[in-house]
Amino acid sequence: MRNSADTRRSGLPLQPRAAAIALLSVAVVLVLVFLGSSGLQWFDAALAGYLIGVLMAVFAVVYRYLVWLQRPPTAMLNRRGWESFRRRGRLARNVGGLVGLATTNLLAQGFIRRRATSRWAAHQLVFWGCALAAVVTFPLTFGWLHFESVGQDGSEYRAYLFGVGTSSFQATSAVGFLVFHLLNVAAFLVIAGVLIFLYRRMRDPGALAVERSGDFLALAGLFAVSVTGLFLTASTLWLEGRFYSFLTNLHALTVILGLLYIPFGKLFHIFQRPANLGVHYYRSDGETGDQQACRRCEEPYASSRQIADLCEVLGQVGFDYGDGTGGIFQQICPSCRRKMVTVAQAARVGGFG
Amino acid sequence: MSHLISDRVFVIDQSRCIGCEACVQACEECGTHRGQSLIHLEYIDRAMSTQTAPMVCMHCEDPTCAEVCPADAIKQNENGVVQSALKPRCIGCSNCVLACPFGVPKYFSRPDQMMKCDMCYDRSSVGLKPMCASVCPSQALWFGTLDEFGATREGALIFELRFGNQAVPTKVGTVVHDISAGPINVTVPVPGLWQEDPFGLEAAVP
Numbered sequence: 001m002r003n004s005a006d007t008r009r010s011g012l013p014l015q016p017r018a019a020a021i022a023l024l025s026v027a028v029v030l031v032l033v034f035l036g037s038s039g040l041q042w043f044d045a046a047l048a049g050y051l052i053g054v055l056m057a058v059f060a061v062v063y064r065y066l067v068w069l070q071r072p073p074t075a076m077l078n079r080r081g082w083e084s085f086r087r088r089g090r091l092a093r094n095v096g097g098l099v100g101l102a103t104t105n106l107l108a109q110g111f112i113r114r115r116a117t118s119r120w121a122a123h124q125l126v127f128w129g130c131a132l133a134a135v136v137t138f139p140l141t142f143g144w145l146h147f148e149s150v151g152q153d154g155s156e157y158r159a160y161l162f163g164v165g166t167s168s169f170q171a172t173s174a175v176g177f178l179v180f181h182l183l184n185v186a187a188f189l190v191i192a193g194v195l196i197f198l199y200r201r202m203r204d205p206g207a208l209a210v211e212r213s214g215d216f217l218a219l220a221g222l223f224a225v226s227v228t229g230l231f232l233t234a235s236t237l238w239l240e241g242r243f244y245s246f247l248t249n250l251h252a253l254t255v256i257l258g259l260l261y262i263p264f265g266k267l268f269h270i271f272q273r274p275a276n277l278g279v280h281y282y283r284s285d286g287e288t289g290d291q292q293a294c295r296r297c298e299e300p301y302a303s304s305r306q307i308a309d310l311c312e313v314l315g316q317v318g319f320d321y322g323d324g325t326g327g328i329f330q331q332i333c334p335s336c337r338r339k340m341v342t343v344a345q346a347a348r349v350g351g352f353g
Numbered sequence: 354m355s356h357l358i359s360d361r362v363f364v365i366d367q368s369r370c371i372g373c374e375a376c377v378q379a380c381e382e383c384g385t386h387r388g389q390s391l392i393h394l395e396y397i398d399r400a401m402s403t404q405t406a407p408m409v410c411m412h413c414e415d416p417t418c419a420e421v422c423p424a425d426a427i428k429q430n431e432n433g434v435v436q437s438a439l440k441p442r443c444i445g446c447s448n449c450v451l452a453c454p455f456g457v458p459k460y461f462s463r464p465d466q467m468m469k470c471d472m473c474y475d476r477s478s479v480g481l482k483p484m485c486a487s488v489c490p491s492q493a494l495w496f497g498t499l500d501e502f503g504a505t506r507e508g509a510l511i512f513e514l515r516f517g518n519q520a521v522p523t524k525v526g527t528v529v530h531d532i533s534a535g536p537i538n539v540t541v542p543v544p545g546l547w548q549e550d551p552f553g554l555e556a557a558v559p
Contacts, residue, residue, distance in 0.1 A: 073423040073448060111465040115440075206384030209475030210436055269441035272424055276444040276465070283446075302451050310421060310451055317420045321454065323517040323540050334456030337539075339397050341455060341514065342367040344408035344539045348529040349508060352368045352404045 018066035025062045026055050029142075037143025038163040050141045053256035060263035065271055072316035074275075076309050083279020094281060101277055118196055125193030126222060135184035170338035184233050187226035194223045218266040224254040282306070294333035296340070301333035361480060361498055363411060363472055364510060366528035369493040372396070372405035376485035376494055383484045384475040386437065391459055391470045392485050407493055409485060410435060410457045410470035411514075412524035418449035418458055418469070426467075433524045434474055438467045454516045454539070474524075508532075518541055 033051065037043040069078055085094050104110050109127070113120035139145035139161070150156040150168050155177065158168040169175040175335055178185075201207050228251040235244045262268060286303025293300050311328045314321060321329040332340070346352050369401040372394065389403065393408040400549040416435045419427035426442035427449060438458075439450070445465040449458040458469040464499050473483035477496065481487075511525030513536040520536060527537060553554070 040521055063393040068425070071423065071425065073421045076423075077423040077446060077448075111463075114463040115466075204384070206387065206475045210385055210430075210471065227412075251391070266441060272442055273444065275424065279444050279446045290556075302447070306447070307451065310448060313421050313448075314417070314452065319417060319420070320518040321516050322519075327517075329454055329516045329540060330452055334453070335395060335452060337454060337456040338393050338395065339406050340539050341399060341408065341537075342404075344514075344537050344541075345366070345370040345527055346404075346527070348511075348531055348534065348537055349366065349368045350530060 007163060015063075017072075018063050018070075021066055022059045022063040026059050026083075029055060029058055033142045036139075036162050040143065040159070042146045042163060043143035044140070044146070047141045048257075049252050050137070050255060053259040054138070054141060057259040057262055060260070061268070061271060063346070064263045064268065068272070073313045076313050077275065077278060077282065080282050080285075080309060081275070084281035085278070087285060090285075096113075096276070101280060105280075107274055113142070117201075118200060122193045122196035122200070125189045125196070127193075129186045129189030129193060130222075132189065133183060136182050136328045137185070181233070183229055186255055187229045190222050192224045194219050194226070217261070220282075221254070221258045221261055225258050228254050292331065294336055295327060295331045296336040297333060299333060301335075307331060358449060361477070361496055362502070363409070363477070363483065363486065363525045364410075364497075364506075364508070364526055364528060365407075366493050366495070366508070366530075367406055370394070370405045370407045371491045371493075372403060373490060375488040375490065376407060379484040379488040382469075383473045385471055385473065386468055387451075389459075389461070389468055389470055391437075393456065396498060398547050402494045406551040407485075408455055408457060409483075409494065409525065411455050411521075411527075412472060413436065414522040414524065417521075418453045422449045427469075430474075432478065434477070435469070436474070437469050437471050441464060443467055451511040454519070454521055470552075511537060513537075514539055530556070 033043065034040060068074055085091070087094075107124060109120060112290065113122050136145075144162055146160050147157045148160060148165075150158050154171065156168050156170055157179075159166045159179070169179065171180075201211070201215070228247065231247045232251060235241055235247055262270070283303075286305050290304040291300035292302050292304045292307040307330060310330055311321075314328070314330065323329065329337070374394060376392050377390050377394050380392040381388055383391075393406075395406055396402070397404045397406050412429075412433060414433065416427065416429060419425075419429065419435065423446060424437075424438075424442045424444045426438040426444075427435060443466045445460065445462075445467065447460045447467070449467055449469075450460050455532065458467050460467050461527050473481075473485075477483050482496040483494075486494045489495070492506070495502070500511075506528070508528045508530045509532040510533060511529045512524070512526055513520055513522045514527070515521070515536045515538045517540045529537065
């Protein structure tokens with residue numbers, strides 16, 4: 001067995017540095033809320049519950065992210081990714097390519113489409129639905145965005161961003177309809193995506209076999225937030241505002257629980273996935289650098305940099321694959337490793353056959 | 354400590370492999386990774402021998418692949434089966450591919466993901482044989498109860514291999530005929546060139 005790296009990693013139950021930065025992040029959000037809402041002038045007290053949910057989520061997301069970055073392999077990748085990105089002679093090209101890379105990987109998510117079109121469609125619907133909802137609700141909650149009626153009859157409204165008036169629109173116009181129903185649009189996008197995800201999962205015995213409660217919990221949470229949001233519109237349009245107060249609280253509860261779920265559940269991949277960009281630069285750097293030759297077959301099989309980094313990380317997490325002569329087993333290519341295991345096993349049964 | 358999954362054990366005896374590739378084809382049919390064959394099968398030294406080397410995930414007790422994953426994407430379930438990378442988390446860095454002492458994880462560039470053998474968890478979790486074991490004609494890959502193994506197979510099962518200084522306990526059992534010799538030591542050179550007596554015929558002569 002490897003040496004217990006867990007004992008090395010353990011210590012205080014709460015990591016002070018990560019907690020301090022997380023608290024600082026909360027403070028930054030509060031300052032931005034104060035400044036953006038003209039000294040809380042436009043802060044809507046009815047949305048205070050959402051703000052508290054956001055602040056708790058900010059603390060937990062930043063804290064978990066920083067703790068995650070401390071894992072030896074994550075810390076190594078984080079360091080190398082940035083080094084590769086900033087490498088002299090490559091920085092300009094890397095910066096130039098970043099927009100395209102982020103667009104394809106993080107926004108268009110082409111890597112999901114290459115797995116399955118329906119999975120990609122579902123993910124895009126949920127992603128853009130959530131993004132749209134975030135763009136509307138966060139500024140509203142923070143008091144950065146508010147609407148005022150132009151004149152007294154409520155037929156025309158003007159949107160104010162950071163207290164600065166923007167263009168006005170007729171409440172009954174197409175623009176007005178869209179503005180007032182943006183969150184409903186977001187809800188329909190999310191619900192459509194969730195239903196496709198559910199349909200795929202329920203029809204896929206393989207996916208069900210490796211299913212964990214968190215997978216369904218994330219879908220259930222997204223569905224609950226979207227449906228309870230739509231209930232508010234339904235109450236306004238078709239029930240003359242009945243149950244509105246109850247539905248408001250119900251919706252707020254689902255949103256706040258959803259925000260609190262983000263740092264702990266499946267949705268944390270929103271923050272982890274961008275590390276893929278670092279991998280891209282690390283890999284490109286590795287491809288142009290020295291290649292590691294297998295100690296057995298002498299064929300190159302990976303970048304020397306990655307193998308060296310990996311050997312360092314293996315030691316940090318408590319493994320010792322050293323052969324006593326300075327060599328490490330991972331300096332042998334995966335193909336030769338498989339062959340060596342077979343030869344060693346065959347020797348223990350009296351040869352092949 | 355039990356090595357059972359629903360009272361069954363996955364067994365590998367590489368020496369019995371005849372290289373028919375039935376496992377490679379069957380692996381693609383697994384419900385958890387349909388269309389992708391994740392088993393490895395290759396010639397040990399094509400110029401010298403027809404002997405092939407099959408390799409499935411050994412489901413290490415303390416998986417090296419999971420420990421070196423920067424995204425924390427590889428999880429071991431309650432039955433000790435090391436699952437394929439969690440799709441939302443895997444960032445395609447290939448650390449696991451390069452760290453696994455058995456050379457098991459595969460990186461697929463199109464979806465930018467690692468995938469690995471998960472012992473056909475949709476099947477093995479309910480007592481069915483993994484796809485490869487269900488078609489292997491030479492029983493190099495085998496799945497059943499320990500009683501069945503004792504009644505139908507030669508040798509004993511060992512659940513630990515050594516790679517240099519590192520002992521690697523596994524959930525998958527490897528067949529040996531000399532269990533008293535301890536774990537299989539992969540990095541200690543096999544006495545004599547195996548190519549000179551690949552089937553152990555000369556060694557068997559008194």
